Amino acid sequence: MPLSFRQVDVFSSEPLRGNPVAVVHDADGLTDEQMAAFARWTNLSETTFLLSPATDEADYRLRIFTPGGELPFAGHPTLGSAHAWLEAGGRPRGEELVQECGVGPVRVQRGERLAFAAPPLLRSGPVVDADLERIARALRIDRSDVVDSQWADNGAGWVAVLLRDADTVLALSPDFGAFDGLDIGVVGLHPDGGEVRAEVRGFAPDAGIPEDPVTGSLNAALAQWLIGNGTLPPTFVTAQGTALGRAGRVHVDTDGDGTIWIGGATVTTIAGSVSL
Template sequence: MPRRFVTLDVFTDTALTGNPLAVVLDAEGLDTAAMQALAAEFNLSETVFVLPPEASRHRARMRIFTPTSELPFAGHPTLGTAILLALRDQRAGLADAMAFGLEASLGTLACVVEPGDGRGTGRFKMPVLPEYLGEGPETSLVAAALGLEPGEIGFARHVPSRHRAGPAFLFVPLASQAALDRARMVAAALGDLGPPAALYCYTLDAEEVGHRYQARMFAPHIGVPEDPATGSAAAAFAGVMMQFEPLGDGEHDIVLRQGVAMGRPSTIGVQLVIDAGALRSVEISGAAVLVSEGTLLV
């Protein structure tokens, strides 16, 4: 049967920047193998398949695939799908600002969206908090895997660490923008890092002040050589901030810029709420813009 699909650029308000996303709207009847094959055909970092929700009070259920595997959660697919569904609801004459739940394997994500003309802004609250998975590998091993010198790994109190909020990441702080720009995957050295994990490299954003960072994310083990914007890593980055930054009680806003080295600049907002010294909630925010619409004939 013909199935509608839409592509969007996510974590940006400008088409042909940000992170591309494919969303298949009529996914009922597709089995896992068919979804995986279609995700490989789109060959984007993620493809979403929209299904009826399991709970009628929610807007929809998502299954999220990279070109090689299914994910329990990913950030730019969640934001892009939420904005797309809100735009479709807006066309149907519903409210300009919308709040609804999107179901994923990780849990239900509470979304708030303001749709506009072919684009929108939104945010979603994580159903889980970041989990600390332990220290990162030795600095020399991390440097070798990134083609850098050991002295370029780390800044201030930041050292390599492992966290997850859904998918797991090895977070690697880099001492300078120059080191971030030069970072690359050295396949022969990746096996020395321990269990396969996406590498999220970050450094202080030289163009900004406050809690602002620039980042790159590499995940060749799941078919993503480099990702222009990674919302699940942004959610887990809240755990990095709790570990290495002296954050007090209250709301804290973080800005992550990603995809710059790829020519696909993206901006991801992260809000942490801390109470009594403990992280209580994490929200991810950003924009998305429609790029194309079409029909799958297979």
């Protein structure tokens, strides 16, 4: 039986300039193998499946697959799937949506744009010298180009490095054969006073994503790290996807209780059905 399907562009108000996610509705009857096969077939950075929630707390359950396997959490699929669920007539139980996924419940706000609450980090802290050497080799940079570094894993496995500036980030030409299992997020600051405060790139070649166009999970982890140490203010906008010809814009806001919200534009670009 065909299932409803949407492809949603996330993190850009300009058509086809964000990061698309494929969303399959009413997917409770699909097997793990069917989900994984469809994710490989779409060949997008992520493909998601909306299922009935397993807890009374959640509005829906979400499974997230890359071409290389399943993730417990990812950001742009969270926003794109929430958009698709609402567009299909979903009604949240409360003022916020609650998404159930591998890392647990994730809150999603509705407003000028959808935004998710940054989940707690599963791994944080300093990066040892041996890993920094691997990162520098993979990015084809000198160790001196790394201003700071931090594990920033909120379910997607990120290790993050702060480079000298945004231009250094945009000039990267990684050696994808040298990543050796690392998922590397890179950030550099733009000068004050511009449209965006930071430039972000995310590389996960072993998950089948050499470079992700715009990455909500990475931006969430970077915000927790760099707001926490005073490098960035509580509210700012990052750019991602510039090197791929995209125009991703990620809006970061911090509310009164310290919750960091990661938001962006969402728009359906394809709607129909899929037979699996």
